[in-house]
Amino acid sequence: MPCFFLAIGIFFPRLIIVLLWFFTTWFGNAFGNILYLILGLIFLPLTTLWYGISEFYFSESVQTIGLVIAVLADLGILGGGARSRRRA
Secondary structure (H helix, E strand, C coil): CHHHHHHHHHHCCHHHHHHCCCHCCCCHHHHCHHHHHHHHHCHHHHHHHHHCCCCCCCHHHHHHHHHHEEEEEEHHCCCCCCHHHHHH
């Protein structure tokens, strides 16, 4: 079951953020202000999801590495992107 939620979180991070906001306290503890959560939900959903979960589970070094990867994935730098598909 956790692998199922991980897969959904990667493909539909906004859905998982909303579900976790309503059913857990992870994001309430990670973000002091709901404005940060809403902005993250709109602009950087994978980063917001990673930050909220990592504040609850991981140490600072793992948080930093995961946060960098999540930001790169949100910005489209990881995974190829449309630019590489157009060149082919």
